[in-house]
Amino acid sequence: MTRRRLILAALIALAIAAWFLSGAHDALTLQALQAEQARFRAWLAAEPLVVAGGFFLIYVLMAAVSLPGATLLTVLGGALFGLGWGLLIISFASALGATLAALIARTLAREPLERRFAPQLARINAGIAREGAFYLFTLRLIPLFPFFVINLVMGLTRMRLWTFYWVSQLGMLPGTAVFVNAGRELGSLESLSGILSPGLIGSFALIGLFPWLARGGVALAKRRRLATRFSRPARFDHDIVVIGGGSAGLVASYIAAAVRARVALVERDRLGGDCLNTGCVPSKALIRAARLASEVRGAGRFGVQAGEPEIDFPAVMGHVQRAVQEIEPHDSRERYEGLGVAVMAGEAVLEDPWRVRVTDGAGASRVVTTRHVIIASGARPRVPPLPGLEAIEVLTSDNLWRLEALPERLLVLGGGPIGCELGQAFARLGSRVALVEMGGQLLPREDPEVAAEVGRRLGEEGMALHLGTRALGVVAGKDGGHALEVERFDAEGKPLRETLPFSHLLVAVGRQANVSGMGLEALGVETRGDGTLAVDESLQSVLPNVWACGDVTGPYQLTHASAHQAWHATVNALFGEFKRFRVSYRALPAVTFTAPEVARVGLNEREARERGVAFEVTRYALAELDRAIAEGETEGFIKVLTVPGRDRLLGATIVGEGAGEMLAEFTLAMTHGIGLNKLLGTIHPYPTRSEAVKATAGVWKNAHKPERLLGWLERYFRWRRSGHGERDVRSAAGGRRAEQEAR
Template sequence: MQKFDAIIIGAGQSGMPLAKKISGIGLQVALIEKRVIGGTCINDGCSPTKTMIASARVAHMVSRAADYGVNVSDYSIDQKKIRSRKEKIVQLFRKGAIKGLEKAEGVTVLQGLGRFTGPKQVEVVQQDGGVLQLEAENIFIDTGAQPVIPPIEGIEDIPYLTSTTIMELEETPEHLIIIGGGYIGLEFAQMFSRFGSQVTILDKGSQLVPKEDEDVCEAVSKIFKEEGIGTVFKAQVEKLEKAGNGIHITYLQEGILKTVIGTHLLIAIGRKPSTEKLQLSDSQIDTDEKGYILVNEHYETSCKGVYALGDVLGETPFTHMAYHDAHVVFKCVYENTWISKKDRLVPYCIFIDPQLARVGLNERQAKEQGIDYVVGKHWMKHAGRPLEIDETSGFFKILVNPKNNQILGATILSIDGGEIMTIIQMIMLGGLTTDVIRYLPIAHPTLAENLNNLMGQVGKE
């Protein structure tokens, strides 16, 4: 039995920084990873997808070159080169992560499947069949999440794609059908549409981005429609079959069976926690009905001394929040600074084009919570910088507390929306009022200067 001061299961965006933080105070850490260092973000999520989205945006701008007085006679998509470029970025970031761990004295990286054998005991099943027995006073779980594959009739016989495998394609799909209209599905839908694929989204809901406000849903749907992306709502997929070189999909829509045939199928209905192989019952760690690990506000599970962070919690499935989880749990466990994970804003950005970013409350949430608010909204079609670069889709929108003129939340649908959302996040944390920002001299002509106009629109909706 090998003894460590801490064991971390999963070398993702919580596990890696946490390992370095703990070793940095002179403690010995075992970091267990069954697949590859870096987790979903570096290998299957943020880095590779945003690299490919960049290629798709170039294709989109080339297709619009004539709008800017630039005549391009022809262009083509090299899917192999796009994949190769993506892989170079993945390797670059992965190597950087590995080097960072190698420099951290006191971190022992163990490759294999980590699973519990007792409340403070873990075994590592290595790829060669060997088994290591470990124990530690504190154990941290950062095993992340993975794509959900639904039990649709015929799915075992279909060469379907996931959010991971679709990025390995070396050919551009003729007709890509996507089951699921969530954030992941939308990013891939627009990406491959811009690569030249016909794209059809089948979603069981009644609108895109349903967690956002109605005006946001309408605006995103309009953008997708204008780009020729097909969306079928209230579609419950019933059966999958091979159809020659394609895939035949039968779905139920408002009581009527319908069909669509595509060359490629992406399953993007969501993700599930990677907890099945952890043997959590051996340490009496509680989960919810979906398998997400239950923790208190300081990330501690039902087993004292065992903590869980990142996507395995199912609360804030974003890389930046997983990274922040590591910071908060380290403060709690090793510095006795009992910060609550509840006391923080949760920003996020969906990398469709224009970007959809949000922080704090939207109108749906404010109404549900009975919070009084007024709205400020500024359309990009009336904004200087977007007009100059001919990127006028979307708007800035904020909710404001009418009693003190402080911002309750913001939704930004615009070019570089995530950057503007971050500015507003800082405004919120600083407790600045809308009047301060309204009259703040902001460099011209920037996208950010439209915050002046936005603040002037508060209460005029």
């Protein structure tokens, strides 16, 4: 098989070389055509089969080996053969050549292209799995990528070649007709005044309008496909119905109401969702109380003797609930109804893509009609199916806030951001905390040195870390309580089992999207392997009027990511007929609120290596920052990834006190294309932690200083110090004075 691939690759390389060395590409111009027009038409009249057949074969060869110039060849075909014969010849030649290109890609380049373009192929395969031939048809009709790219990429999918051929034949036909017609007009051009002919102007106008018309046609076709399956209402109660009143749903409702769309928001529980009620707000309030306890313990190093703090846990939880209550009005029903949102309490079920049945707590239901539906139903903590787990009350980030007494011995299952944040908080408040993580490091998405820095601090604060340890199940403890049986491997690879006793078990192994109970399965709205709703880059599901945003679709379960997605889902739903916006996560920041904090935007080293992205690393230790030294918080560092030899940011990671606040400047820089040179040229107040950003840019600049120029400057200053420079300057000045006196 390898030998066949080499032979095929050699033949293609020879064909491409012959094409360019022969100068054939230079002949494919309007000027060359017009110069040989009379001779060619005479040849065509004498031997039409030879000329048409030769053109057909050349076109097939160009398309099969992805040579440049297919569009120009299409235009020339219209000029040479006219609209009818030109369209017939080029339509079949382009479809056959595209199919051969797909076959070549499938035979020759499957493995290397899969490695190089894995993210792009994942999106294409998702489209193939959902809509198959119709997906390819839309790519042909609205070329999101050049046709040769579609040929190569589709060749790597599992689509049948016959399906690929006939769909390409149909999908490329309208565009081919437009370009062939433009070529026919150009072929009849005899003078410059012919440029202003209505036919030629119309042909080029049609080329410009075709993508817009094709997009509208595809959208109309999708709507009609829906209409054949469901009964579309004659009129609608709302422009958008949002299901879910968490971060994503609230932002979506706000944006829709702001542009005067009629929007309804359906929530079955409490507005504000996880972030307000069980996530961001209560956890940060708890972390603040725990940090204060830690600061009291460590006050002696600043000369302040305070001793061991006394923890009143019910009062701590009271502080947490007050924080929730004070922020609650921002997400209240009254506020959103004042903005023009129709807020409905109850369960929402889609009867079809346009009808949503809302059932309240008393069992009363009503059906509302809507042009678009946005699913923002969020996620819930994932509880693994461990043996014995059903016999105990498991703590999660949802029910943790009902605790009335401080856990004596807390076992945290999961070493991600939630497990590390809450585990450290309870340890600082006085619980004996152990953490079990199946992976080899904490915070598995971060670089190993980042995780090690956090792990070191957690260990110093008394947490027992069990990394590379797998939970087997809950068993009876020695003192009549409960314990978690775990397994790990020693240095020689032998399995070792032990039991870890606990009074409370906190499960923090991830979150599961809320996708059931809304009628989505019956409508064919699919989920991904991780359980999230499957949507495209504009957040549209397989149903063209059903969208999703937030934790229910991922991939980042962060409040600000949900808000970012909500803007895109709402704007695309309301105005997608005119323009679609793809969601970009390139400059999406994330913060883990441990001590030290971990903040990151863009790529880290692990991700860059996995994606094959070349990068350069610049590091700055916070131990060199004056403000950090003054406050006694010197642990941590800033690590920036840039394009090699350039100051363009690929990502930034900060570990240390105030990392989340310092990250904002790097996020702004990545969002708006600001390089490290401009950050270095920005005045930062002294002494602040923000100076660390400028200092990092200074480290990068120092590593890229112009050595050759500095060498010349060194020679220049040495010459000046020698005294020759001064004498030369004085002599020149004296000469000018003498010249002035002579005048």
